[in-house]
Amino acid sequence: MDLGLTGKVAVITGAVGGMGEECARILTDEGAKIVLADLRDEGGEELAHELGDALYVHTDVTEPEDIARMVGAALGRFDTIDILINTAGIGGRGVASAADVEGWDRQFAVHVRGTAACIKEVTDRAMIPNGYGKIVNVSSLCNHSGQGGMSAYCAAKAAISQLTLGGARGLGRHGINMNCVSPGNVRSPMTEWMFSDPGREESVRKQVVFGRIGDARDIAYPIVFLCSDRAGWIVGADLNVSAGQVIY
Numbered sequence: 001m002d003l004g005l006t007g008k009v010a011v012i013t014g015a016v017g018g019m020g021e022e023c024a025r026i027l028t029d030e031g032a033k034i035v036l037a038d039l040r041d042e043g044g045e046e047l048a049h050e051l052g053d054a055l056y057v058h059t060d061v062t063e064p065e066d067i068a069r070m071v072g073a074a075l076g077r078f079d080t081i082d083i084l085i086n087t088a089g090i091g092g093r094g095v096a097s098a099a100d101v102e103g104w105d106r107q108f109a110v111h112v113r114g115t116a117a118c119i120k121e122v123t124d125r126a127m128i129p130n131g132y133g134k135i136v137n138v139s140s141l142c143n144h145s146g147q148g149g150m151s152a153y154c155a156a157k158a159a160i161s162q163l164t165l166g167g168a169r170g171l172g173r174h175g176i177n178m179n180c181v182s183p184g185n186v187r188s189p190m191t192e193w194m195f196s197d198p199g200r201e202e203s204v205r206k207q208v209v210f211g212r213i214g215d216a217r218d219i220a221y222p223i224v225f226l227c228s229d230r231a232g233w234i235v236g237a238d239l240n241v242s243a244g245q246v247i248y
């Protein structure tokens, strides 16, 4: 099946590392042009160089000026934006108590406000005028299952799922498909701490129906599918990508 992604322009936030980077690699193989938005400047420049038809722009998604500059750079280089993948995220370990005001604010600033701001900037300046777009946001299975000691992260991820469901119909009227994925626990830079603990690794392994730990590519393929016209009839979905770790 040809995904029809040749020549499409994709902006990926959190693009230097785990899922975002895998999405960039798969999309490049499919013939897309990539804008990598992240804080990891050294890795970002190297990745852009390696991918070829790609641009890295230093972007903190909690800073509206950064987002505006990144979208301007994307339009300057590629003229349009067809795809937005919001993978920028931070771990939530230990942010549970309401007394940790900074931790809660950071979780919501990166995950919720950052995702919403990127959607607004990209849709206002490219997708709505074009009457075309694909947006995939990254939530988490913990929105559906909970995760001890990570209340703020779980709450922020629930907000990502809900902003997807809430906004999908309105953007759909402009020809934009917005969906989200809820990944299970997979290996990535974010979860190094989790899988370096044999007890935790064993616990996740037992929950996954295949008895193995997944990796960022296992999540990136379904994300890329949702970015294609082959997924054109999917609007407002929250896709469970956890290999049965949680079934809801």
Ligand SMILES: NC(=O)c1ccc[n+]([C@@H]2O[C@H](COP(=O)([O-])OP(=O)(O)OC[C@H]3O[C@@H](n4cnc5c(N)ncnc54)[C@H](O)[C@@H]3O)[C@@H](O)[C@H]2O)c1
Pocket: 013, 014, 015, 016, 017, 018, 019, 020, 037, 038, 039, 040, 059, 060, 061, 062, 086, 087, 088, 089, 090, 091, 110, 114, 138, 139, 140, 141, 182, 183, 184, 185, 186, 187, 188, 189, 190, 191, 216
């Ligand atoms: N790995 C998992 O098991 C798992 C499970 C469920 C959900 N998720 C979510 O998937 C997404 C991708 O995570 P990953 O596992 O690839 O982790 P990762 O740490 O490899 O990737 C996250 C990226 O986001 C970037 N980032 C962080 N703050 C940023 C900011 N303010 N502005 C711009 N970029 C920023 C980081 O530099 C990093 O490159 C995250 O939203 C994460 O919460 C991960």
